[in-house]
Amino acid sequence: MKTAFERTNGLKDVDTHYCPGCTHGIIHRLVGETLAEMGALERTVGVASVGCSVLSYDYFNCDMTQAAHGRAPAVATGVKRVLPDDRLVFTYQGDGDLASIGMGEIVHSAARSENITVIFVNNAIYGMTGGQMAPTTLMGQKTATSPLGRSSAAQGLPIRVSEMLATLDGTTYIERVSTHDVAHVMKAKKAIRKAFDTQEKNKGFSMVEILSTCPTNWGLTPEESLQWVKDEMIPYYPLGIYKDLREER
Amino acid sequence: MKQELIIAGFGGQGVMSMGQLLAYAGMKEGKHVSWLPSYGPEQRGGTANVSVVISDKEVGSPVIDKPTSVIALNNPSFEKFEPMLIEGGDLFTNSNLVDISSKREDIYFLPVPATEIAKNLKMERVAGMVLLGAFITKTKVLSKDSLLEALINVLGEKKKHLIGVNEEAILAGENLIEKKLFLTK
Amino acid sequence: MGKVLMKGNEVIGEAAIHAGCYYFFGYPITPQSELVAYMAKRLPEVGGLFLQSESEVSAINMVYGAASAGKRVMTSSSSPGFSLKQEGISYLAGAELPAVIVNVARGGPGLGNIQPSQSDYFQVTKGGGHGDYHTPVLAPANLQEIIELTSDAFRIADQYRTPVILLGDGMLGQMMEPVEFNEKTETGDNFMKDWATTGTEGDGLPKVITSLDLNDVKLEQRNHRLQAKYRKIENNETKVEVKNVEEADYVIVAYGTVARIAHSAIEKARQDGIKVGLIRPISLWPFPKKIISDTSKNVKAILTVEMSAGQMVEDVRLAVEGKSPVSFYGRTGGIIPTVDEIYREILKLGKGVTS
Numbered sequence: 001m002k003t004a005f006e007r008t009n010g011l012k013d014v015d016t017h018y019c020p021g022c023t024h025g026i027i028h029r030l031v032g033e034t035l036a037e038m039g040a041l042e043r044t045v046g047v048a049s050v051g052c053s054v055l056s057y058d059y060f061n062c063d064m065t066q067a068a069h070g071r072a073p074a075v076a077t078g079v080k081r082v083l084p085d086d087r088l089v090f091t092y093q094g095d096g097d098l099a100s101i102g103m104g105e106i107v108h109s110a111a112r113s114e115n116i117t118v119i120f121v122n123n124a125i126y127g128m129t130g131g132q133m134a135p136t137t138l139m140g141q142k143t144a145t146s147p148l149g150r151s152s153a154a155q156g157l158p159i160r161v162s163e164m165l166a167t168l169d170g171t172t173y174i175e176r177v178s179t180h181d182v183a184h185v186m187k188a189k190k191a192i193r194k195a196f197d198t199q200e201k202n203k204g205f206s207m208v209e210i211l212s213t214c215p216t217n218w219g220l221t222p223e224e225s226l227q228w229v230k231d232e233m234i235p236y237y238p239l240g241i242y243k244d245l246r247e248e249r
Numbered sequence: 250m251k252q253e254l255i256i257a258g259f260g261g262q263g264v265m266s267m268g269q270l271l272a273y274a275g276m277k278e279g280k281h282v283s284w285l286p287s288y289g290p291e292q293r294g295g296t297a298n299v300s301v302v303i304s305d306k307e308v309g310s311p312v313i314d315k316p317t318s319v320i321a322l323n324n325p326s327f328e329k330f331e332p333m334l335i336e337g338g339d340l341f342t343n344s345n346l347v348d349i350s351s352k353r354e355d356i357y358f359l360p361v362p363a364t365e366i367a368k369n370l371k372m373e374r375v376a377g378m379v380l381l382g383a384f385i386t387k388t389k390v391l392s393k394d395s396l397l398e399a400l401i402n403v404l405g406e407k408k409k410h411l412i413g414v415n416e417e418a419i420l421a422g423e424n425l426i427e428k429k430l431f432l433t434k
Numbered sequence: 435m436g437k438v439l440m441k442g443n444e445v446i447g448e449a450a451i452h453a454g455c456y457y458f459f460g461y462p463i464t465p466q467s468e469l470v471a472y473m474a475k476r477l478p479e480v481g482g483l484f485l486q487s488e489s490e491v492s493a494i495n496m497v498y499g500a501a502s503a504g505k506r507v508m509t510s511s512s513s514p515g516f517s518l519k520q521e522g523i524s525y526l527a528g529a530e531l532p533a534v535i536v537n538v539a540r541g542g543p544g545l546g547n548i549q550p551s552q553s554d555y556f557q558v559t560k561g562g563g564h565g566d567y568h569t570p571v572l573a574p575a576n577l578q579e580i581i582e583l584t585s586d587a588f589r590i591a592d593q594y595r596t597p598v599i600l601l602g603d604g605m606l607g608q609m610m611e612p613v614e615f616n617e618k619t620e621t622g623d624n625f626m627k628d629w630a631t632t633g634t635e636g637d638g639l640p641k642v643i644t645s646l647d648l649n650d651v652k653l654e655q656r657n658h659r660l661q662a663k664y665r666k667i668e669n670n671e672t673k674v675e676v677k678n679v680e681e682a683d684y685v686i687v688a689y690g691t692v693a694r695i696a697h698s699a700i701e702k703a704r705q706d707g708i709k710v711g712l713i714r715p716i717s718l719w720p721f722p723k724k725i726i727s728d729t730s731k732n733v734k735a736i737l738t739v740e741m742s743a744g745q746m747v748e749d750v751r752l753a754v755e756g757k758s759p760v761s762f763y764g765r766t767g768g769i770i771p772t773v774d775e776i777y778r779e780i781l782k783l784g785k786g787v788t789s
């Protein structure tokens with residue numbers, strides 16, 4: 001018999017707490033696989049943020065440290081700067097964590113061209129706390145704190161993080177990908193590999209923004225959620241590479 | 250009179266709203282009530298429980314360490330709360346979902362085939378009401394009328410048409426206790 | 435208005451609106467998120483403003499702004515987020531701005547968990563941020579009392595121009611009880627805020643709100659003024675519930691939800707003929723020192739029960755000044771002490787065992 005599919009050594013052999021249909025699990029796998037394929041698990045330190053992925057320290061099969069809400073890029077800076085250059089350091093952050101409370105930390109880490117890799121999971125909502133509005137919540141989207149739907153007058157407009165960070169001279173590699181179907185999942189993995197390679201070659205700040213689902217708080221089925229990413233999120237958050245200075249640096 | 254009830258099951262089984270109905274009905278009867286949920290991530294998919302105190306006197310602790318009644322909707326809840334029940338307490342289970350029975354001799358064990366009854370009423374969701382019907386009949390803590398009033402309040406105008414089937418479910422629960430039908434399977 | 439069944443977090447929101455607070459700035463965090471969601475829904479209905487800030491740091495500074503403009507304003511959080519508000523609270527105290535800040539506390543330190551806890555006692559009662567200041571702290575034990583104390587909190591804030599803390603815990607925030615709102619709540623109309631920065635409209639000199647004073651003499655004067663204000667608050671705003679203390683051999687000191695559990699344990703002990711009373715501080719600052727001091731002369735022992743490793747007990751000991759033994763029982767990490775546990779501690783008092 002031929003093995004068609006195996007667990008990756010990049011993740012610990014445990015069950016995750018994620019809801020059915022949430023793509024955090026897929027993204028974990030992509031990151032874990034990438035680090036395993038790079039043979040980097042034993043020299044990687046991940047920084048878990050505060051959000052549904054807070055327990056990712058139980059899942060990634062490498063050293064992990066857990067940061068205060070929004071501060072993961074600052075913590076990653078501290079880890080990266082004091083360890084030998086061959087260590088890979090990544091943060092794993094949700095949109096509330098990265099683009100709301102942690103906007104200061106992410107912008108300045110990017111501006112300093114910190115040689116870290118940011119895995120940015122954009123699900124357009126606060127998952128962990130039960131479905132409140134995020135900076136990435138779409139116009140008209142109903143959440144616990146935008147009960148009438150997000151309006152520009154009341155809540156302002158969604159932030160396109162990849163585009164914004166790409167304007168900073170400090171950033172080296174930035175790509176937005178999605179997980180709504182198999183082809184896009186494969187592309188997402190390639191992007192993650194490129195981001196870690198950027199760091200491996202000491203080329204500075206890299207980030208992959210990954211559009212993700214939250215069936216529980218969107219009030220959709222897992223299938224509808226994938227469709228929602230495709231129909232609603234991608235038009236506002238176009239996929240693609242926003243910055244690639246890997247050759248120049 | 251003081252009832253300290255724990256209702257426990259999986260998240261999504263309506264545990265919280267069952268408790269809320271009782272608390273509301275108790276309030277309408279002028280009793281002192283409190284409703285305290287287990288909360289947080291464990292609610293999602295995991296086990297959920299709610300503590301409801303209905304009393305003639307001011308409610309001291311809303312936390313229940315020694316329930317006078319337990320309604321268990323799955324095996325883990327049964328295993329967790331059955332030993333906590335006071336001597337002479339009432340243990341209700343949805344016997345279609347809980348396949349263990351109590352070995353305690355000092356409590357009333359009341360397995361109610363609530364899902365089966367609800368299915369016969371063509372609405373599986375009213376299984377909880379069957380159990381509440383059994384609960385208020387056995388403990389006499391609240392009248393059927395106040396439970397119905399609570400239900401009408403919760404369902405609101407839009408779901409008014411569901412009152413009939415819910416009432417039937419409550420009656421079925423009442424019937425089980427009065428005729429001791431729960432003893433025969 | 436009759437009785438309604440509501441969650442504690444929602445009661446805080448509705449109580450604030452009844453107290454004339456139409457401005458709320460907040461950030462989600464369990465176990466207080468229902469309060470934020472409630473304000474998001476309710477405030478627009480009554481012509482008020484709800485804004486989700488990007489962080490607790492900005493929420494408290496939005497509060498600083500709205501308070502400067504003379505409005506009744508509130509923000510809320512739970513322990514980790516409350517820590518982030520400390521800088522802003524120090525500025526509010528320094529600039530003498532009225533505001534109400536809610537902490538629905540949870541287990542710590544750090545990210546801790548989301549279960550109820552009282553381990554923020556030091557932080558809320560001893561200032562919390564930098565500089566010499568105090569904030570009045572009110573700690574309701576049931577949902578009806580939330581209504582009364584929320585209104586009180588706004589009144590104290592306006593009367594003394596100070597930030598006021600409303601301290602609850604996850605249990606209080608998440609539980610439901612029947613409550614009744616009084617239509618005649620004070621809504622702050624009688625407070626003249628002639629110090630507010632609203633634009634001079636050509637009327638008088640420009641006003642300044644600041645906590646900065648580079649001149650040391652003047653800053654000391656400001657501190658003296660603050661301290662005089664705190665003495666006044668201590669004299670006028672100490673709140674405490676006392677039950678069965680006169681003929682008691684033993685007294686339990688507990689606040690908030692723990693006081694309810696302690697009360698159940700006390701009832702049990704009294705049934706067994708043990709004479710136990712309860713002192714429940716309602717204002718944690720100012721702390722009801724006098725009643726505790728007086729009581730300590732007449733009892734055999736005092737037991738303090740908290741959901742912490744022992745914080746309020748330090749204030750109890752300071753008040754008792756050795757006049758009676760003071761023992762402590764606490765649970766941490768979000769574990770709630772049970773009636774039986776407290777009852778056993780009461781029995782230990784009788785045996786002269788103190789910890």
Ligand SMILES: Cc1ncc(C[n+]2csc(CCOP(=O)(O)OP(=O)(O)O)c2C)c(N)n1
Pocket residue numbers: 050051052053069093094095096097098121123125126127128129134461462463464490514515518
């Ligand atoms: C200082 C602080 N404020 C608020 C919180 C509560 N909190 C936990 S997770 C979270 C938002 C998570 O949303 P996001 O980053 O989008 O991640 P997701 O859960 O959707 O994966 C918040 C506000 C906290 N833990 N600490």
